[in-house]
Structure formats: C-alpha cells, structure tokens
Amino acid sequence: MLRDYVKAQKPEEDVLKLRLKEERARLSGFQMKIKEKKLPVMVIFEGWDAAGKGSVLGSIIKNIDPRFFQVATMDKPRTEEEQRYPFLYRYMVEIPEAGKFRFFDTCWMKEVTDGVLHGRIDGDGYSARTKSIAVIERQLSDNGYLVMKFFFHISRKEQKKRLEDLLAEKNTEWRVNEEDLWQNRHYDECMEVFDRYLNDTDLTCAPWYIIDAKDAKWAELQILQYLNQGIDTALKNSALAVPIRQNTFRLLQMPRLKDIPLDQTISDEKYEKELKKLQGELRDLHNEIYRKKIPVVIAYEGWDAAGKGGNIKRITGALDPRGYVVHPIASPEPHEKARHFLWRFWNRLPKTGHIAIFDRTWYGRVMVERLEGFCSENDWQRAYNEINEFEKELTDWGAVVIKFWVQIDSDTQLARFTDRQNTPEKQWKITDEDWRNREKWDLYEEAINEMLQKTNTSFAPWYVLESVDKRYARIKALKIVIERLKKACGKK
C-alpha cells in the first residue's frame, strides 16, 4: 500500500483554506450526533517519525469539545508495569466509550513495526501480533466502534530535513532521538516493514488511509475528510448486524447439564483433612507462580445459590493477599456498558505472577444479556467467538485460564432459596430477581449448554463443580487449580 501510494492532489491554498473551514465545522457538528447515537470513535495516528502527527492532532481536536474526546499518547516504551500485561492490554484499557472520540498518538502498529525493525520481534512474533491486532480491530468494529486508521507519510528527504531542523534548535533538539535518526538512515527497510504491516491489517471493516503529510494543513484536511466520511457512514449504521464467523478453535467434548450426575459427597472428616492438605499445596504454588511470573485467571460461573462464594473463599484462603484479587461482577456500570463488552475484563486482568478470580464473568453476555435482551441476537451469537479469541489472547500471553461451572439441580436451588428466605441472617442473599431468574431455569439451561459447548476450548476448558455437596465441589476446585498451576510451573 505504502510503496504504491500516490499523493492526492493538493488543492490551491485558498481552496484548501475554505475546505478546511468546512470540514472543521462538519467535524464539530458531528459531536452531538455521535453522542446521541452513542458511537465510539477510535482514531489511530501512525506514521514516520517527525511526520507531524502531534501538530495535526493538535489542530483537529480544537474542533471538539473537551468533554467528547481524549488523547491516548502511546508513543513511549512500555513501563515495567505494562510489560507485565498482554500485548494488547495497554491499548485496550484506552478504547473510547460510546459517544466519544479517542485519538491514539500511535497505537499497536508502532510497537510491532519498531519491534520488527530493531529485532525485538521475530517472524512468529510478528504473525501472532498482527493476527491479534486484526482480531481486535474486527471485534471493535463488530461491536459498533468506528476504527479510523491514518498513516502519516513523508519522504526520506523531507524527514531528514525535519530532523535536521529540529536538531539545529536548542529548543527542539531534545525531540529527536536515536531511533528517529536510525529510521531516516534505514528509510527503505522501514518502508518495507510498514508496507507489509499496512497490507496485513487493511481490513474491509477498518481500512487504512495514507496521508500525504508534507504540508500540515493539507494533512489535516485529508484526515478531516476521511474522518467525517467515516463518521457519516457509521452514523447511518446503528445496530449493525455482522457475519458470525466460524469457530476455528479446538473444542473439547462437554456433557450437557442434565447428564451430569450430582450425587457426589465427601465426609466431614475427609473434607477437613483434604482441605488442609490442598490449601497447603496451593500456598506453595502461589509463591512459585509469583516467582515464575505466571498470570492466572480463575473464572466462576454457576446457578444462583450454587455455592460460588464459599468455593472461592476456600481458594483465597490459601493465597497471599498481595498476590490475588477477587472481582465480583455485577451488571456493568454505565461507563463499562458504554464500551466493548470485554473491556471491563481487559481492565481487570492480573499482571504476571498474580491471580485474578472472577465471581461471574464475561459469560454474562451469552447468559443473562442474551436472555434478558440486554444485547442483540447478533451480539450474543458473535460473542462465543469473541470470548474464545479473548481467552486465546490470554493463554497465548502465558496465562493459566481456569473456568468453573458450579452445578446444582433445580430442587437444590429451591431448598437453598427457601432456607435463605427463612433464615434472617441469610435474607440479604436472596432477592426478587433470584426468584424471577429461577422461573427461567429451562431457558437458562439451554443457553448454558450452548455456552459450554461453544467455549470449551482446549486452551481454556470448562470444569464442572458438582455442588449439591458444596464441600465436594470445594475440594474438586482446589485439586483442579493445583493441577493446572503445577502443570504451568512445569511440575509432574
């Protein structure tokens, strides 16, 4: 794309000024429509060093009220903290919420292409990252995001001149670093890497726009024209349905809920003994995964009153509080609802060596959100794949992902509900909503079966915890966590 790029014809100065005025006003006018239609707009600026991204960005945001946009400056190396999260994490936490702009002053492209050019990323690393990027850009777009990607293009000669000008002034000298100069000396090599990246990520849903950046005003006009056009298009497509992609992940066999026997029990004596032994083992393993910097994600889903809370407690009872966090997941807050449904989970990922336990999870999308109509049919149908892609991203990063389905039968639930109702100190645990959900047991069971079938991937399988006897379920959970952590530590 870049090698074949042909400069658009720059208009005469007076025409340029006039059009710039028009397009600025147009962008300004779009602000409220974007807000009304709840469109999240992600604008990515990439390009050659010294191509003027910053100054053009400065001009463009003048047309938008500060309440409606934010700038994410990503053109800096990862902090040590950021290095402990998955590749996409630092970008994902920055995605805009519905109705607002977020401008990225460089995004995932620069990190990848710089990595390739300076030998930090090899061929496999490049393929993995561009694949992750293509997946997430598609996911964002499928979830209603407008993703506009601009590449600022200048010639080798122009870049050289700019760098020299910057270096000549005491005031601006500091702006030029060794990598900028390296880039200019290796312009052709960079061109090749950039060109390949642009081709590899030129999605039909999120195409690249190459900007002739020699003249700042002209660059601004080009961007405004494409941006306004993109917004115009996106505003016309509210509630767009998109293709449901085929599953491409290895799925493991999963029994249907009704076929799972629930008569397992454990004696008091054996429970106490095993609990103590297993918690001791887990304690040691927690140290080990901390030292080995292995991130761990434990996800709990299950029927109301199935015993998730008590189960989690038996896990955390063995953990060092500095090394884990439990995230209770309720309905999303407005600022969470306004973003990609996985955003609030991206945001809660553990760093390397840490454990994050989710009490209810991203699977809400294909259970409660599906059944209560909180998202469209297309949304939840697409979500199985989006979730598998999310968990693949985590396991590729090196995380251990353990997913528990805590299973009871309908009679057991009724008994526990009734008990809660009748026991004053447990009454807070039972609400009208619980009873309403209970009425939809069969619909939930159908949705859960579909969910378990479609997301039981080889890299992030489900484990059923038979929890009619809660103690049995706790011991089983501990054993599974221990087994998975041992394996991750290369033991047995």
Place this chain on the structure above:
Amino acid sequence: MLRDYVKAQKPEEDVLKLRLKEERARLSGFQMKIKEKKLPVMVIFEGWDAAGKGSVLGSIIKNIDPRFFQVATMDKPRTEEEQRYPFLYRYMVEIPEAGKFRFFDTCWMKEVTDGVLHGRIDGDGYSARTKSIAVIERQLSDNGYLVMKFFFHISRKEQKKRLEDLLAEKNTEWRVNEEDLWQNRHYDECMEVFDRYLNDTDLTCAPWYIIDAKDAKWAELQILQYLNQGIDTALKNSALAVPIRQNTFRLLQMPRLKDIPLDQTISDEKYEKELKKLQGELRDLHNEIYRKKIPVVIAYEGWDAAGKGGNIKRITGALDPRGYVVHPIASPEPHEKARHFLWRFWNRLPKTGHIAIFDRTWYGRVMVERLEGFCSENDWQRAYNEINEFEKELTDWGAVVIKFWVQIDSDTQLARFTDRQNTPEKQWKITDEDWRNREKWDLYEEAINEMLQKTNTSFAPWYVLESVDKRYARIKALKIVIERLKKACGKK
C-alpha cells in the same frame, strides 16, 4: 485456516436429523424474505475433489423454489471463448440478481489454486488474482450482496477411498479424472496452497467457512446453519453504509470544466481531408489489434446534445462491423438494476481483439444516479473507487480503455435544443427530460468535475473533446484513438 481447522462436533444421528429438518425449513422460510428485501445471495462451494459438493448442493436446493435459485457450474476449464475475456468475467456474468440465490459449484478459488498447483499461475499471477478476487468480493458485499464461502474438507485417506470407490464401478469410473488422482497424491502440497488462499481471502465482510465433509448429511447441516445465520444477519442490514476507501490509484491532473477553452474550430476543407486520412489509419489499426488480440473499450460521456452520436459514427465509420459493437446505455432494465451496478458493463465487455464503444457508461452512477437519488450517497461515494478498480481490472487484462468527455457550454446546448425542437425531423431527439436535466446544469457540472478528478487514472485517463465545433471534436477523437491503439500495438 485449513491446517488449523478443528472439526466441529457431529451430533448424534437423531439430533442431526432433527436439526437438519429445522434448518431446511428455515432456509425454505427465508426465500420470500430474501425476495421482499431484494437480497442477492451468492453461495460459493469450493473444496477437495470428491468431497461431495455436488450431492450436498443437490440436497440444499431442494428447499428452494426453482424460481428463486440457479446453479452456476464453474468446475470446468475455460472455453476458448471464455479465455478471451478477463479472469473474473465468466464469474461476474453469473452473479445473482437481488432477491435470488446463485450457487457456485466452485468459483474463482479453484481456478487460481489449480493454476498454482499445475504451474499455470506464477507468484505474480497468484497475487494479482487473489487481489482481484478480494476486491470483487468486497465490492459485491459493499453493494449489498451476501457472499457465503464454503470449503469442503476431507482427509487424504477419505479422498483416496472415495476415488477408489468411484473407480471400482463402471457407472462412476468416468467421474474420476487425472487431476483428482494427482490431488490425492499431492495432498499436502494442495493443502498448503488451499490454506494460503483461504487466509488471503478471508475478508471481514465475507469470511470463509470450512466444512467437515466426511458425512454428507452432517456437511449439509453445517452449511445450512452458516447459510441461515448469514441470511439472517444480512436481512437485518438493509441499506447498509460501508467505509469509503482511500483512492490508491495514480490520478492525473484534470482541468475543471469551466477552465476548458471551447473556441477550437476546423475548416470544412481541413476536416474532410483529415477525416479521410485518419479513418484510413484507424481501419488498418483495427486489423492489427484484431490480429494482436488487443481488446479495446471506448467510453463516451458528455452533455446532452454535445455530439456523442455523430462522434461515434466517425469512429465506427472506419471499423470492420465484425470487430466492434456500440452499446447505447439507457436506464438499466429491471434485471440489470437488480445486480451490482457494474454487472451490465461486465456483461458487455469486448473479447480480445474486439472493440466495444459505450454511448454513455458506468459513470451514470456518479452523475444521473447521484443527482436523481437512484442510489444512496454511500453508493455513489464508493463508486469512484469501484469504477477505478473496474477499469484497472480491464487494463491489467490488457485492454485499451479510452474515456471521452464531450464538452460544450450551456449556451451551445440551448441553441441545439432549440434547433431540435424547431426542426421536425430532429424532434425525436429532444424530450422533456432533456429540458429538466438542463435546469440542473450547475449541479451536474459539480458532479462531473468531481467525477473527472476522481477517476482520471493513469491507466484509464479522460480525454476532453471540445465539441462546440463538432467536427473539431471528431478529428480529435480519431487522433486519440489512433494514438492509443498505435501505442498498444507497440508502434511509435
């Protein structure tokens, strides 16, 4: 994709039968909705030889009324006639019309992958063709087509068994050809080529679905599920707006209409002399392009009464009637309007060695269709790029594409209209519509200027014919055609 492909879990026999019944009924139920919503559905079957495409196709179409579908069997070598058209031509003429299904029993994939495997297509040829395919699949999808692509997958062992079974029976022996056996012997090599193709054309707007084809009923169910899901999604998205892509073609400077001087004239004597000489030259060149098998497309656009007809006559006056055709282009017929707007032009392409002259063209999309609201804004904004891509396809194929804009001023048009009105034998040439269009002169001029700027590509540039003196314009047209044909024949 293919190498990583994981078989979906085949349901038990009774569940399979039940679901098959449901999905068949669902497809059947979609027929009328597709018709109502005018959705064109293009279903592409590709895959291993002997994978059972034909028999599954046979089952699926049983659910659709014959009025609503057709099958295009493309799994046969190009006829000699077809070899004289561009690569995509034989497929493009087969695309479905709005509201109907068209099933392709193999499509452009097979021709490309077979070509690569048997050394008929080299690396550059592969890149060019996959690029053409990705462009046209995007164009179809952008123009409201549902494009569903299925790859029938079987193992080497299964394929071998099937081929042997076929060969063992006198009745079926003929079904196996040398290429099928070759494919089985070179299964891994084929796998690699298929896998690469699937990856290269897995568009976000038209993804691939890989079908486990070992069991015919199971294959049918998988296809029906994906197909019904795709239809369901597409029906939800009527009148979808899609991203306007950046121009990536080299554009040449084009003057604005108002800046073009129109005072050129030619004397009677000089006109007659030149006309005779130039027509003689063109006659000879027509023979030469016929021998050299060069296809030629000449496109005429211009104001009403600008003199297009007379101009064309002076060109055709020099041509052998067996080697050219003039296509007068009026409003599209219903069956043409029901397809991609370029379909009726794909359909009228000349074969190699022939000349097609278009009296009005595909540029109607960005003139009359734009101004009269016959298509959406997103449609005509996207059309500049779609047209450039179309003309690039033609010139890459080897065609000479000559585009004339026949220019007069508004006063000249008025004088000619009035003359037509007042001259009984010319009255048929002037209609109320001509007068109505004339009232929109300024809007047309703006649209035409934008069109000329955005489609004046280096490979298919516009030529302005100043036609206040029609004879001047005719001589100029002849000279341009001669110059372009000479160049194409490698002369001077």
